[in-house]
Amino acid sequence: MTGTRSFSIRRRILALAVMLLLLAAVVLIVFIRDYAERASDRAFDRLLAASALTIAGAVQVENETVFVEMPFAAFAMFSGQDRVFYAVEDPEGRTVTGYADLAEAMDETTSAEPRFIDVQYRDELVRVASIGRLISTASDTGWVTIHVAETQNQREALANEILSNAVLPVIALTILAVGLVWFGISRTFAPLTELEHELRARAPDDLSPLSVPVPEEVGHLVSALNGFMARLRNAMDRVSGLVAEAAHEVRTPLASLRAQAEVAMDEQDPEALRRRISRIHQGAVQASQLVSQLLMDATISHRLESQEIETLSLGSVVEEVRHRLDPDQAGRMAVALPKDVAAAEVRGDRVALREMVRNVVDNALIYSAGSVEISGRREADRVVLVVGDRGPGIAEEEKETVLQRFKRGHAGRVTTGSGLGLSIVARVVAGHRGDLALRNREGGGLNVEITLPALRRGRSQRGATMVSACIAAVALLAATVPDTRAAETIYPAPDGSATTTLSIVGTTDTPLFAEFIAGFQRLHPEVGVHYLELDSLPLYQGYIEGTLGSPPDLIISSASDLQLKLANDGYAQAYESPFVSALPDWAHWRNEVFGFTFEPAVIIYNPDELSADEVPRTHLKLAELLETQRERFQGKVATYDIGLSGVGYLLAAQDQTISSTFWRLTTAFGRVGARFSGSSPAILNGVADGSLALGYNVLGSYAFARQAEGANIEIVVPDDYVLALTRSMLIPRDAERVDLAHAFIDFALSPDGQRIAAGPTALGSVVPGTQGQWTQEAIAARGRGVIQPIPLGPSLLVALDQLRRQRFVDTWQEIVSPKP
Template structure:
């Protein structure tokens, strides 16, 4: 028999604590959920106001000129944003035509009417955007129309603010929850003190002491004490019944044993052979009786144990009948007559196998003992019960004796002279009662007795296994053919083979497209390859605006792994429009905040915009050291400097446009200086090296807004040029790196970016290249500190942020270029 498994003990104290903890944690979770919702709503309100303010600022700049809508984006419209989110805008007229901004943003939104901002969340370029839309009423001639302004922003900053509010609120909630748990634990200990007293009372009792517990306990525990007292009362009654049973069993066994002893003693002295034979027959009869009695007592105990253990399994009746029949001798088994239909024989009974077998065996034994003819066993299903009847043609049982014969050691009058113990029907009765069945003793017509037992049938639960077939999912691959027009006339490609290529595989190739002069950038490549000698580097030099346009058009071939440009605004627009791969460089936190945007645009140089001059054409005493002094010099000596001054052509140079746009924001003398360029018929160039060449060769006297890195490097090489770091203000830009989202070897791009920001890369920028180290604390003649010390003006870095996107607005850029070219272009 399998050992009975006992349930594991548990601690009420721990259960209460666990429940209290669950309730406290649940309450804390609900509170945190409320705080989270509040934090989100608060962040949304704050940033929605910024969005609305940006849209209203743009709306205030909407004008009507010559019947057309003109919008010149104010810098403040984007400068109010934090810089970590991507920003998009669109301005539409009443017909839905996009005046300026992003066409696809306007297509995703509807026109609005009314000056109250309307907000919406949309998916745009793969990210969730929050959009503020306002309308501005404009009138021209006899008509008035609404102009719609949309400003969209990603939601990183508002999520960060929400997380910060939530984080600050969670700390006291957790602290209070832990304090409450401690108080609950202390309170539970105090509450369980009476149970400890009750335990001590029970341990001190003698084993035979089953008297009621009289220890005073709280009302909550009184039910437990009452149940324990009732249990001990029942246990006392059980012990009394058990003692009575033992006494009765001892008495019943003592009588046949005493008779056997007496008969044996007499037989020992008997000399008559016939008499001795009779004595031995009586001894045999008494031994048989005693054996049956002992067997019945043992079986009674076995059945009692089996019924208490309640080990039941579904069991078909036919199997039990066959088991009983096999235990009979052949003559007795031959007297059985079975009338068991197949349906009834297969019916499963959820009963103990041994108990059911002994119940049926006792019924059959009684029928065989008290009758001489056939014994019939019939079975039939009746609803949810199975009825089993055992019938004989014996003397039967008197009606008055039927309630008595189911008791222990009680037999009817018909049992006189028959061997028996008086336990058979008692066992049958207890088995039937334990299985919630019924027992009936029925007299048969014509004499005899039928004992009918009704037992509940086990309900079979049919379970069906669901079969699911897996469908194969096919993946279609599409081949995209791209045109490869080759490099543009402005581009020059250089290849730097790996110093130590891998022996077993091809050398990995890093492709960089940049605007830095190849001889300068080659020094970065050489220093990088000293750390990664297995990498081949392909560097394509081009100009800022063509690089941006070719990348947008998809005509850069091969596809670059890294884009490097001094036109930081164009790099920022690439990232803002979703073309940059995010990368958390290990040097990101050390990079000045103004020299990075999110984790997509990284500045690595420190380059001031300077004024250069030819020492032979401009005397040291008359060198202009401020922007105003430069304008005055050109205004007063127009003929002398006619055709001798150069600056960027901002219509073709991205970095030139960036510097001009920033000059216009800072300097109140910008348009005066632009007018002075026009008066002297300034030469407009697409790059700093071209201007440097003209000044160094004497064809030009002055160059304006030349990148200091090129100027310092050319001066260090021996060029006869002077360099002025203006004394009023100094614009400082940084060359920005972007890893394209579709870079073939993005990991190599990341490796080069990390090198450029590392101390080794910054040392290259601070020394021979003169590009300037952006990292504070870098040693070298061209560190940011050393460069700043060369002038007395305010150092004004051009920060990488959404404000740069204002100058790239389509309409603002067009109007700015038209105005600047009209004023600064050479006069005929």
């Protein structure tokens, strides 16, 4: 190469790498600084939140008055190097204890989730954690607000320490990386140099694969180059073979044309000259047909290699061939395709399939004088096209020969042809994974049978219809089964396959959950679903003890505290669903537990047993009603047995935390001889048939669905506070079809799944903005009380402590079932 010296890729890469490394070092230091500040904030924010939660746990109500006995642990967790301030406000905004000026500077809080803010207080920047504690008194329900503030000296010291400890390693690593880059560049270019030498030493016609040993990264380039040379060699071989055969076949008609033309030039007799010209025309037609077939053969070869695939019906291909024929020839075609054959859809190249049919029809028109019959039939997932004629047929020993290029049978010697038609047909059929058969007909003639794979859409639709019918039948049967709460149902795959099955164990009633399964299978028709329905506590215990049989792929339960414990104890797999960002923060935890419904705990009653005027609208009114009318409600009230029901224990534990009337209401249940059940459906059945007058803490999803079906029940969404739980999903660590579990979680959290939750199932959609009758917003609007979602988080684990749970259940049972 002459002129200026070419640039060096090595030096350019090195310079660019050094610039990028320096820029990365600067960005990394900035990131570390930001990370150090955020890490410091997270660490100290957790201490602030823990302090506020400890104080919130000490809030008590006596005689309608809020008081707090500050626990020692509230401030013992701080380092002692910063100043600490605090304040507690009652629901009316009055300072109960602490720094009144801090309370005046802060807004009231109506959430149990910690809220953090930086404010100037007493000439210092302080970080304040605010948290709410919902309390219920005889006269009202409201929020107690707790503020805990801390100066930020220790935060800044921790952030600076993290930054200083990280900067020196970044600088050292940057210098080391520059050296490694230079060494790596030199080693990287060595295989390319060797490859260059190998290619330069080759002869022009040497297209054999390269065998130079190269690294894996360069190996992909070598594999691609070898593949290209292989395709080039095949193309050259094919072109060479085609050219050789074409030259051999075209030479004869061209030589004949020349000889006939030379003789004609000397012919004086007009009649003889006319005969010569006729022979010249016949030879020209033969040569033209041969050239056309050669060009079409090359076109078909190219299109089959290009794989220009589309979906088309077999009937449309036959009609396209008919329209391209001369009217006289088209009139000889007798098309009698059954509807299912004409509508059968095949995947392939339109031009190749059209030329396939045209060549078969042309041969039939040429070799027979009568009509050409086109028929067909379906064979499972394949379609057969039959083209029949009454010509001379093909001898058995010639059937393999006529499928080769430029080969013709004995009957073809008296007609003009190129010998390419059937070879084109054979290659198109093979390229579409089909079969070609030549069968002589009784009475003379030939049937050409072309068998092609057909799409199975019709079968899939029939399968979906059958599955829908199965789901409806299962729902009808499940509605009449007694409340055994242990039902096993299999939903076959809509497309009829039986190789892919998703195993789910859950607490949702089978008829309701069938709606989710049907929606999931509309998106995944190849998946069958095996669903086992259990109560929440047996489900948890059965999985822990390994008595559920084969490990399920997905566990779904309304007892979110038990789900949290499974995940906390290491029994769940994490999954980053693309739909989790739409969930409220309280409805998911660690990408391991996902809530997908919004279900309030409601009071139900039989309108024949209670009038609308006397129906209790608050928890306190319910306790007073049972206390004053003990004989009337003796044995006529029901709620969960918290010793048997996981969701019942969860709701009772949350009730006890929020309401100051919980134990009073529990005592009232004991005095009226309340009946206890392990599930909501059993309570609903009793209230609907009149054997019970009232049910407490029934899941609203079941109640709304039963009411919509016409059950004789009415529903009260309490006016003081409303507990709302979310039915949650997790993937067990020993799940076999994790991919299917991921797909179901994505569906349940997607707009389609949430519309099912907000629809006839009445389970309630948890994602804000979902359309439907039973959305989170619509459910909240049915009552005037404070909606208190039960958040998915470690706080649920407190009530599951074995000693605490046992004391709570023992106390509850002693009150509701007093011994004589």
